[in-house]
Amino acid sequence: MSAKSPLMVKLVSTLGTSPGGVFETFMNLRQGKYEAENPVPVDIKEVYVIRTSDPAVERAFRLLKAIFACCGGREVEVAGIPLAMNDINTRSDYLQFRREVLSRISPGDYVDFTGGRKAMSVAAVLAARQREAHVVTSIIPQADYNEIQSKMKDFKDEDILEGENGRCKVDFCVLTSRNVKTILLE
């Protein structure tokens, strides 16, 4: 579909208050462990995380960076793309969100709409199709999700800061789940 080198493929993910999904999607794509007609390992070197400026989402992003640094994605560049909004509350928010995602996607990239609000997912997916990018999502059992949401509260700011910088003093990998299923939809 794309003339680009597979080395250049990005994962572009929306993020809500739960960091795990993005990392699981990344790992499953990289290992070729996803549902598709012909699943092959996807060599992702960069992850773009599109998110609002809500404080809980900001915290989830910092935890996500610590998870990548400490649980098997240290060599991957995780770039945050914070938007100047707390949620999609208006048509103008939606259009801004959609435009921002569109400007970050190249053909053949993987757009993951698992995190964030529904209107964000819709904006991201429509941008993905406009650019001929793939669309993926990950499904996590509700019990695992609830457990992880509860564990998130236990992390101290200073430990997260250390983790983001690759100093893994506490175990961030408890925020991931082995029961996540990733599906290539488009």
Place this chain on the structure above:
Amino acid sequence: MSAKSPLMVKLVSTLGTSPGGVFETFMNLRQGKYEAENPVPVDIKEVYVIRTSDPAVERAFRLLKAIFACCGGREVEVAGIPLAMNDINTRSDYLQFRREVLSRISPGDYVDFTGGRKAMSVAAVLAARQREAHVVTSIIPQADYNEIQSKMKDFKDEDILEGENGRCKVDFCVLTSRNVKTILLE
């Protein structure tokens, strides 16, 4: 965009466990009370409700029919389109859901993704764009949503059955909110 008579315009909504959103979207479109470049009243005569076979979703659909019958949409045909799945758990579920929505949409229709799971919303929206249908959503304040979810539990099966048939013995309109904002996205 469409050569069809405006009288033929449908609202095609995904439904989860909360019935209110579909009715609010319908009312706001009909009254021209929505965010758009040029909001005009939309004359909707038919509402298609695409839903899974989950029992809680089935109950929400019956409550929705009672709301239409008892709160200002009696002349509208509300048609349920139940799919033989409890959720979108696989790629095949997704493709079936997307195909089903696609087969129900005509150009110029309004597809409302407010209800249901995120993957359903994505399937519905991609089908909508494939058919050149509009995409709308409604935003409800979290407090109103929680209150309505709680009130839903109080309704007895026999009252719902009566309500569906236009015999409004109990007040179904408490399941609607005046604080819902509808946005035309595409």
